[in-house]
Amino acid sequence: MSKSMLVISRQAPWAGPGAREALDIVLAGGAYDLPLGMLFLDDGVFQLTTAQQPGDIQQKNLSANLQALPMFGIDELFVAASSLERRGIAADTLALPAQCLNDSELAALVDRYDQVITL
Amino acid sequence: MATLHMLSHSPFGDGRLESCLRLLGSRDAVLLCGDAVYALQQAGAPWASLQKSGAQVFALAEDASARAITAHASATLVDYPAFVQLCLDYDKVNSWL
Numbered sequence: 510m511s512k513s514m515l516v517i518s519r520q521a522p523w524a525g526p527g528a529r530e531a532l533d534i535v536l537a538g539g540a541y542d543l544p545l546g547m548l549f550l551d552d553g554v555f556q557l558t559t560a561q562q563p564g565d566i567q568q569k570n571l572s573a574n575l576q577a578l579p580m581f582g583i584d585e586l587f588v589a590a591s592s593l594e595r596r597g598i599a600a601d602t603l604a605l606p607a608q609c610l611n612d613s614e615l616a617a618l619v620d621r622y623d624q625v626i627t628l
Numbered sequence: 629m630a631t632l633h634m635l636s637h638s639p640f641g642d643g644r645l646e647s648c649l650r651l652l653g654s655r656d657a658v659l660l661c662g663d664a665v666y667a668l669q670q671a672g673a674p675w676a677s678l679q680k681s682g683a684q685v686f687a688l689a690e691d692a693s694a695r696a697i698t699a700h701a702s703a704t705l706v707d708y709p710a711f712v713q714l715c716l717d718y719d720k721v722n723s724w725l
Contacts, residue, residue, distance in 0.1 A: 517722075519647065551647050591650065615651035620629055625722040 512623035513544040519627065521552035522571050523563060528556050531628040532574050539581030546585035546622060547578070548615070549607060554592045557603040575605055589615060629719035630655040636662035637724070639674035644724045649681045657684040659706075659714060665692045668699045675700070686714060 516535050520527035531547070538545045549557055556571060563570050578586060586607040593600055593609065600609045610618060619625055633656060639645040645667055648658065658678065660667055665687050667674035678685055679702070689705035692698075699705055706714065715721050 519644075550651075551643055589647075589650075592647075612650045616653045616656075619631055619651055619656075619722070620653045622720075623629070624720055625631065627722055627724045 511543050513546070513621075514538065514624040514626065515546045515548060515619060515622035517548045517550050517625065517627040518553040518556065519549075519551040521555045522561070523566060523568050524552065527628050528553065529571060529574070531626075532556075532571065532578075534626065534628075535583055536574065536577060536581050539578070539583045542582065544585075545583055546587065546618070547583060548587040548589065548610075548618065549592070550589045550615075551592050552596075554588055554596060554598060557588065557605055557607065558598060559602065559604045572604055578605065587615075587618060630657070632657050632659055632714055632718035632721045634659045634661065634721055634723045635664035635667070636660075638663035639667040639672075645674055646677065648724055649677055649683070652681055652683050657686060657714075657718065659711070660685065660687040661691050661711070662688075663695075665695055665697050668692060668697050668703055670698070670700055686711075 516531050518531035522528045535545050535547050586605055587610050588607040590609045590611050633648050635644055637644055668687055669675055685703040686706050687703055689707055
């Protein structure tokens with residue numbers, strides 16, 4: 510049985526390579542059928558807003574990659590409720606069907622994976 | 629499964645420590661190295677949060693002494709061999725990169 514891994518993505522989409530790298534790890538792992546989960550925390554939740562126009566700042570769109578997650582078998586998608594709330598983002602407006610977790614649920618989530626990476 | 633959360637950035641620069649404490653499990657511990665040892669500053673807000681969390685706190689001794697940080701007795705200062713041993717003692721290590 511492969512080890513399960515949780516990737517915690519906490520960088521805003523256009524702040525640097527962090528957001529894309531976290532996503533690449535998950536997509537690569539998904540291609541090998543690894544049991545992976547992804548948690549969007551802190552500024553990472555900004556990756557999930559809709560109607561972003563990254564072309565305006567000469568960046569490639571991240572949302573196509575994000576939309577690929579379920580296709581790669583990654584359906585363990587989570588988002589931190591407190592991070593959304595602080596940033597004034599409503600959970601029902603997100604670009605992905607991520608499960609919204611409160612702080613104690615987050616602790617339980619980290620607990621149940623074999624490995625965790627935070628980017 | 630118990631997790632060792634490893635932090636190496638200053639707690640005053642961003643929200644890593646705060647976020648880490650929000651998702652800390654009851655058996656988890658925090659290991660501070662590099663600029664993260666500034667969280668040991670006893671009159672500082674990060675130290676208050678760490679104490680409030682009840683988490684076991686470890687810190688790399690040389691990173692603390694290099695920065696003239698004196699740790700509270702409830703924080704355990706470790707050297708590099710002990711650092712490695714800690715990583716082995718916990719089920720997993722979560723580095724807050």
